[in-house]
Amino acid sequence: xxxxxxxxxxxxxxxxxxxxxxxxxxxxxxxxxxxxxxxxxxxxxxxxxxxxxxxxxxxxxxxxxxxxxxxxxxxxxxxxxxxxxxxxxxxxxxxxxxxxxxxxxxxxxxxxxxxxxxxxxxxxxxxxxxxxxxxxxxxxxxxxxxxxxxxxxxxxxxxxxxxxxxxxxxxxxxxxxxxxxxxxxxxxxxxxxxxxxxxxxxxxxxxxxxxxxxxxxxxxxxx
Numbered sequence: 001x002x003x004x005x006x007x008x009x010x011x012x013x014x015x016x017x018x019x020x021x022x023x024x025x026x027x028x029x030x031x032x033x034x035x036x037x038x039x040x041x042x043x044x045x046x047x048x049x050x051x052x053x054x055x056x057x058x059x060x061x062x063x064x065x066x067x068x069x070x071x072x073x074x075x076x077x078x079x080x081x082x083x084x085x086x087x088x089x090x091x092x093x094x095x096x097x098x099x100x101x102x103x104x105x106x107x108x109x110x111x112x113x114x115x116x117x118x119x120x121x122x123x124x125x126x127x128x129x130x131x132x133x134x135x136x137x138x139x140x141x142x143x144x145x146x147x148x149x150x151x152x153x154x155x156x157x158x159x160x161x162x163x164x165x166x167x168x169x170x171x172x173x174x175x176x177x178x179x180x181x182x183x184x185x186x187x188x189x190x191x192x193x194x195x196x197x198x199x200x201x202x203x204x205x206x207x208x209x210x211x212x213x214x215x216x217x218x219x220x221x222x223x
Contacts, residue, residue, distance in 0.1 A: 002091050003208070004151055004158045006144055006170065009097035009104055009117075011163035012180045015074045015197050019099035020054050022069040023061065032057055047098050047166075048131040051118055055129040062124050070106050076180075078200035083111035089208065092151045096140050098166055113151070116143050137169040144170060159206050162186060178202050 010018035024033035036057070040050045086093045094114040097104045104117030119133030135143075148154060160167065160174040163182040171177040171189045179190035180202050187193045194202035 001157050002153055004153045005086055005093045006160045007095045008162035008167050009095055009099055012161055013076055015076055017074060019103040022073045026065040026069045029057055047136045048134045051129050051134040066102060066123060076197050076199040078198045080110050082199045082203045094147050096143050098135050114147060137166045140170045141173045176206055178205055
């Protein structure tokens, strides 16, 4: 049976940062996004409130800013190599994030089978953000269920990777999970935990080598 690997983006594939932070830095809005992040983490605003405020903050955003933010972001190493092996094994990899879809979907070019983020208007913005298109923690589980159906796998064959409280619902729903540079409360819920800057090493915690898939050997143990 094929497996589905579900990856969060902010703080998971990105080391110590989030897509909105990297985008805002391109606009010189470091202080403003830091304040907004604090309000979100403290629970003073939800994901929809965050989206409305960040949309206002990004009035001057262009595709060039988004591309520069993506290219200059501190990604974990080994993302493409990990996804290449997942594909080679006949498994699936997807990214599900609260961040804007126009950033998240760029990971399709790196080998993700699917990439879902909050739906914002096209850049540069000429329309307001529609709160109904903004994802939250519960939406991650709904998308995961949809992807299971699309790829013909069950929840029993899923692995979730995440770092923050927005991944709690997903970790609770999936039988196997990997906390990556994560909040201690998520680590307590996770099957495995990894601290570092190499996605391959996090993946090794749940890796099924090709040799096992063809009938030999056992799983590779991580160091």
